[in-house]
Amino acid sequence: MTAPTRDPDLPGSADAVRDPGSFRDPGGFVYRRDGRLYRQVGPLAIDDWQRFVASGLADRLIAAGRLIGHVEVGLEAAASPDARAVISPEEIPFISYPYEWTFHELQDAALLTLDIQAEALRDGWSLRDASAYNIQFRDGRPILIDSLSFEPYEAGRPWVAYRQFCEQFLAPLALMASRDVRLARLLRADPDGVPLDLAKRLLPWRSRLNFGLLAHIHLHANAQRQHAAADDDGKAATSARLDRRRLEALVANLRSTTAGLRWNPGSTEWSDYAANTSYSERATAHKLALVAELSGRVPGDSAIDLGANTGRYSRIVADSGKRVLAFDIDPAAADANYVALRTEGRGDILPLVLDLANPSPGAGWESEERRPLLARARADLVIALALVHHLAISRNVPFELLTELFARLGPWTIVEFVPKEDPMVRRLLATRRDVFPAYDIDHFRAAVEARFAIEAETAIEDSPRTLFLLRRRSAPGG
Amino acid sequence: MFDFAIAYIDPGSGSLIIQVAIATAVAIPIFLRAQIGRFIAMVRNRRPGAPPVSEPVNEPPKPD
Numbered sequence: 039m040t041a042p043t044r045d046p047d048l049p050g051s052a053d054a055v056r057d058p059g060s061f062r063d064p065g066g067f068v069y070r071r072d073g074r075l076y077r078q079v080g081p082l083a084i085d086d087w088q089r090f091v092a093s094g095l096a097d098r099l100i101a102a103g104r105l106i107g108h109v110e111v112g113l114e115a116a117a118s119p120d121a122r123a124v125i126s127p128e129e130i131p132f133i134s135y136p137y138e139w140t141f142h143e144l145q146d147a148a149l150l151t152l153d154i155q156a157e158a159l160r161d162g163w164s165l166r167d168a169s170a171y172n173i174q175f176r177d178g179r180p181i182l183i184d185s186l187s188f189e190p191y192e193a194g195r196p197w198v199a200y201r202q203f204c205e206q207f208l209a210p211l212a213l214m215a216s217r218d219v220r221l222a223r224l225l226r227a228d229p230d231g232v233p234l235d236l237a238k239r240l241l242p243w244r245s246r247l248n249f250g251l252l253a254h255i256h257l258h259a260n261a262q263r264q265h266a267a268a269d270d271d272g273k274a275a276t277s278a279r280l281d282r283r284r285l286e287a288l289v290a291n292l293r294s295t296t297a298g299l300r301w302n303p304g305s306t307e308w309s310d311y312a313a314n315t316s317y318s319e320r321a322t323a324h325k326l327a328l329v330a331e332l333s334g335r336v337p338g339d340s341a342i343d344l345g346a347n348t349g350r351y352s353r354i355v356a357d358s359g360k361r362v363l364a365f366d367i368d369p370a371a372a373d374a375n376y377v378a379l380r381t382e383g384r385g386d387i388l389p390l391v392l393d394l395a396n397p398s399p400g401a402g403w404e405s406e407e408r409r410p411l412l413a414r415a416r417a418d419l420v421i422a423l424a425l426v427h428h429l430a431i432s433r434n435v436p437f438e439l440l441t442e443l444f445a446r447l448g449p450w451t452i453v454e455f456v457p458k459e460d461p462m463v464r465r466l467l468a469t470r471r472d473v474f475p476a477y478d479i480d481h482f483r484a485a486v487e488a489r490f491a492i493e494a495e496t497a498i499e500d501s502p503r504t505l506f507l508l509r510r511r512s513a514p515g516g
Numbered sequence: 517m518f519d520f521a522i523a524y525i526d527p528g529s530g531s532l533i534i535q536v537a538i539a540t541a542v543a544i545p546i547f548l549r550a551q552i553g554r555f556i557a558m559v560r561n562r563r564p565g566a567p568p569v570s571e572p573v574n575e576p577p578k579p580d
Contacts, residue, residue, distance in 0.1 A: 064524055065524070166524070167524070191540075196539075199525065199527075200531055201527060204517075253538045257537075258531060258534050261531065262528060262530035262531060262534075264530060265528075265529040274533060275527075276532070278535070280536050284539040284542075285539060285544075287546050288535065288538060288542060291542040352576035479571055
């Protein structure tokens with residue numbers, strides 16, 4: 039099963055393709071028809087939905103860019119007969135997942151969730167979930183994409199999504215901040231978030247000195263364990279009451295705990311790379327000018343920068359009018375890029391963490407609930423600068439597989455070839471046997487020409503490197 | 517008692533109970549701060565000759 043499910047038995051649904059990641063909420067689901075995104079609201083959610091839309095809170099959150107906008111469409115667009123309302127939400131250009139985010143992206147998504155909950159509570163509403171997958175990045179800022187997440191606040195009722203917030207946001211952030219930033223990968227292993235008993239075991243002992251982490255993770259995990267064994271049919275839990283002031287204090291405390299988490303990346307492999315390359319000033323200036331010129335020649339409005347580091351060249355490409363996905367394997371480089379872009383107020387570049395040799399797989403139910411990265415990432419232009427040698431030599435990826443990947447991602451590629459005489463390649467080969475007799479520009483060119491026409495090939499001044507502009511001949515497999 | 521059956525995610529028994537305990541604990545300083553603030557304001561307002569810390573009394577009454 040690779041294609042999204044069709045349900046031919048439902049009237050009017052012959053061409054409605056349900057999103058495989060939209061099944062958990064019985065209140066409504068997301069589907070696509072003729073390329074347009076829809077969401078239908080079912081009988082369970084219709085009353086809350088109509089009140090929410092009329093409440094003023096929805097308009098305010100949408101106007102502030104915190105909640106995705108939508109237009110109401112008629113029931114004729116419904117995917118099934120039990121639809122009570124149908125909306126067409128605004129589309130996000132690229133759906134990313136929490137395990138692809140940097141530390142500050144996950145932190146900003148968490149803070150947005152809490153800020154929305156605080157504002158909702160003031161207006162007599164509450165978030166009925168706090169899933170990290172409900173947040174996406176649009177124009178550089180996080181935004182809630184689940185318009186059906188709101189329910190009327192019921193006096194005395196605790197926050198139903200407290201546990202989910204702790205598992206999907208607070209626990210991974212605490213682990214990234216106080217143990218190792220690579221523990222973000224735990225989110226890839228478990229779509230429901232980091233189990234709190236696991237977070238408790240992995241966190242350093244000193245995390246107990248932080249009141250928020252002590253309470254929301256350590257004591258929370260203990261309480262879960264104790265009550266899992268309790269034999270009272272959940273009576274103690276369902277009779278738990280919490281007035282609004284205490285609930286607001288809880289949300290405020292979660293916010294200060296989340297905002298107080300700091301990650302200091304120090305110096306990682308790549309985050310100093312830009313200041314640490316083998317390039318002379320003249321070579322850098324020439325490469326910058328070349329990338330600007332070549333990306334300006336490529337039609338379209340989207341680009342993928344593979345190996346973006348802190349985004350120097352992503353900015354050049356974005357300046358040519360393209361929205362850029364700036365991937366990098368190093369969480370520190372990608373995070374530095376995000377923080378810099380946030381400060382600049384620039385929304386046309388989205389930094390994400392990606393190991394190109396091991397991109398995010400499908401995950402969740404039938405491995406389709408969260409789509410593989412390579413099924414999501416498409417662009418008009420692919421940029422691969424100072425990347426080929428790392429994949430070809432450090433990861434033993436043949437040129438043919440690399441060019442196949444470029445062709446899969448988009449019709450145009452700007453790629454830099456770094457030959458063996460380059461100091462960076464010499465460094466990669468210093469500690470290993472050179473088993474790459476075919477690593478040279480002629481073999482690279484031959485591999486490229488199987489898939490692409492070479493539109494431009496320019497030697498970078500004062501450097502042994504070469505920059506290519508490639509145009510895809512045919513779709514992969516075609 | 518609340519009907520959590522209408523929630524589509526499981527709030528978790530232990531999570532609900534600890535949530536109430538933590539919320540109570542973190543609300544105490546906020547409550548105390550508000551009470552102390554109110555007390556100080558009251559004392560200052562009562563001190564003869566001291567300027568009131570709340571809204572000036574000569575301000576025209578606001579319509580409801």
